[in-house]
Amino acid sequence: MDKRLQLLYFSATGTTAQILKEMASGIGQIKKEYDITLPMNRQGELAFESDDLLIVGVPVYAGRVPEFLTDYFSKVKGNHTQAIFIVIYGNRDYDDALLELKDTFEKNGFNGIAAGAFIGEHSYTTLVGTGRPDREDLKIAKKFGVDIKTKLSNGDTQIMKVVVKGQYPYKEKVARPLMAPVTNDNCVMCGLCARHCPVGAIHFSDYKEVDATMCIKCCRCIKSCPADAKAINHPAFKEIKQFLIDKFGNIRHEPEVFM
Numbered sequence: 001m002d003k004r005l006q007l008l009y010f011s012a013t014g015t016t017a018q019i020l021k022e023m024a025s026g027i028g029q030i031k032k033e034y035d036i037t038l039p040m041n042r043q044g045e046l047a048f049e050s051d052d053l054l055i056v057g058v059p060v061y062a063g064r065v066p067e068f069l070t071d072y073f074s075k076v077k078g079n080h081t082q083a084i085f086i087v088i089y090g091n092r093d094y095d096d097a098l099l100e101l102k103d104t105f106e107k108n109g110f111n112g113i114a115a116g117a118f119i120g121e122h123s124y125t126t127l128v129g130t131g132r133p134d135r136e137d138l139k140i141a142k143k144f145g146v147d148i149k150t151k152l153s154n155g156d157t158q159i160m161k162v163v164v165k166g167q168y169p170y171k172e173k174v175a176r177p178l179m180a181p182v183t184n185d186n187c188v189m190c191g192l193c194a195r196h197c198p199v200g201a202i203h204f205s206d207y208k209e210v211d212a213t214m215c216i217k218c219c220r221c222i223k224s225c226p227a228d229a230k231a232i233n234h235p236a237f238k239e240i241k242q243f244l245i246d247k248f249g250n251i252r253h254e255p256e257v258f259m
């Protein structure tokens, strides 16, 4: 492949990164990887050229591209750069997230040549999308990469213009009460949660304090805590979690790819 393969992703609990890397392994060697999960990696602007091939991936949050990334994405510029858009969702639905991701990047100089929606274990509970992506998902992701590579090497690139599922206007934001993780006495003040928080919502002066106005409920601090000290106990959160388990705990969505 004569393009410079690059990855750009946000991945709070690791599933988006996993799918992107597996796909990339079907295409070729990764030249550069931009993991924008931490705030310090979302500083400044980023520019890609026409000889780059960018795979961009985000998790679906409330049927959309995570809102807090909008500002940063407006500063990522392409120059007739070919791009592959990927969303990962927790076995409920991806609604308009893939369309929104494609629109966002195509407005900024990227040409979408392929896209996909894959399933990851739901950030809120291990009982929805349990163990995803699994071996089958990873096989599909890699084959998708191989198919893209084949298409690119056949030189069909001019006619590639990907069309994805999604609707206008995009799914509306649902108003939810403020809720953030609380910390129990297991906390050993190691500070891992604060260093790993994608939005800097955990106080460095007291790791037990989480700013609910900043928290995006990505659950990274909960999942990465070695002492199992963080949890969201808000009744509204428990209700959503139970709804997801009841409705989507026993069904299996399959990845969808568009080329």
Ligand SMILES: Cc1cc2nc3c(=O)[nH]c(=O)nc-3n(C[C@H](O)[C@H](O)[C@H](O)COP(=O)(O)O)c2cc1C
Pocket: 010, 011, 012, 013, 014, 015, 016, 017, 058, 059, 060, 061, 062, 063, 064, 088, 089, 090, 091, 092, 093, 094, 119, 120, 121, 122, 123, 124, 216, 217, 218, 219
């Ligand atoms: C705030 C938030 C909102 C979410 N909204 C949805 C959704 O609308 N549909 C869905 O199927 N999964 C949803 N999920 C689940 C994630 O999309 C899914 O767990 C994904 O695999 C997380 O990616 P990551 O591991 O790269 O962070 C949501 C997760 C979070 C944290």
